[in-house]
Structures are given as C-alpha cells and as structure tokens.
Amino acid sequence: xxxxxxxxxxxxxxxxxxxxxxxxxxxxVGTKGKDLxxxxxxxxxxxxxxxxxxxxxxxxxxxxxxxxxYVKKNNLEDSFEKLPIKMLVYNADGSIEGFVEVRMIIGxxxxxxxxxxxxxxxxxxxxx
Numbered sequence: 178x179x180x181x182x183x184x185x186x187x188x189x190x191x192x193x194x195x196x197x198x199x200x201x202x203x204x205x206v207g208t209k210g211k212d213l214x215x216x217x218x219x220x221x222x223x224x225x226x227x228x229x230x231x232x233x234x235x236x237x238x239x240x241x242x243x244x245x246x247y248v249k250k251n252n253l254e255d256s257f258e259k260l261p262i263k264m265l266v267y268n269a270d271g272s273i274e275g276f277v278e279v280r281m282i283i284g285x286x287x288x289x290x291x292x293x294x295x296x297x298x299x300x301x302x303x304x305x
Contacts, residue, residue: 185261193261217302220280222289223255227282230301238305243277243292247301253277257294264293271296 185193212233219228228251248254256278263272276291297303 189261215283215304217304218282219251219253219302220282220287221253221256222278222280232283232302232304233300234304236305238303240293240303240305241290242273242295242297242303242305244297244301245271245274245294246296248277248294253279258291 212235214231214233217230217232219230220226221228230247243253248257254277257275258278259275260273263274265272273293273295275294277294278289278291280287281290292302
C-alpha cells in the first residue's frame with residue numbers, strides 16, 4: 178500500500194492515509210459447498226433498470242461485495258466510486274478498487290447500498 182500511496186498526488190495521498198483510520202480490513206469467506214443463496218433485485222440508481230440476481234449469504238464476510246465482472250456485464254460502472262488506493266481483500270482473488278451504489282430489493286425490503294467491487298470468482302454478490 179505504501180508504494181501505491183507514493184504514486185498519488187500529495188492531496189490524494191493524504192486523503193488515502195486518512196481513509197486508513199476509518200476503513201476496516203475486508204474478509205471474504207467461501208462456503209465449501211454449503212451455501213445459502215437468495216434472490217435479489219439490483220436496481221441502477223441512474224435509470225431504475227432492474228437486474229434479477231442471486232446473492233450468497235455469508236455470515237463470515239465482513240462486508241457486502243459484487244463481482245467486478247457482474248458490474249461490467251450489467252453496466253453498473255456509472256455509479257462506480259473509485260478509492261484513492263486499492264484495499265486488500267483476504268480470502269478472495271484481488272483487491273477492492275472501489276464501490277458501486279445500487280438499490281437492492283429483497284422481498285418487500287429495499288435499500289440503497291454500496292457494494293465493494295472485487296473478484297468473487299463464480300459468485301455475483303456476497304451479502305455479509
């Protein structure tokens with residue numbers, strides 16, 4: 178992370194260092210064949226387009242994540258918020274480069290949520 182910070186402008190570097198205080202480490206835990214998936218609807222905030230999806234419920238995950246390929250496939254880049262530097266992800270294949278904000282609907286419940294964008298392999302969404 179130090180090398181990434183050194184590549185930034187002084188203002189961005191200071192912003193990145195300050196963000197370390199407020200951000201926690203992220204952990205993604207696999208299910209080893211025992212998984213609980215639920216149907217969710219992802220709604221783009223920009224135009225209301227709805228995407229029917231499945232999300233993996235994982236109580237060992239310390240956040241809510243979306244696969245970077247899913248973001249591209251469903252054109253969610255317009256709500257992408259890039260982080261000043263990448264955040265490491267434990268037990269996943271990559272790092273978090275940013276977040277996408279969407280409206281997630283599960284049954285009768287709906288809320289705006291920021292999903293951390295990373296490589297989740299064959300899974301589209303992890304709910305932690």
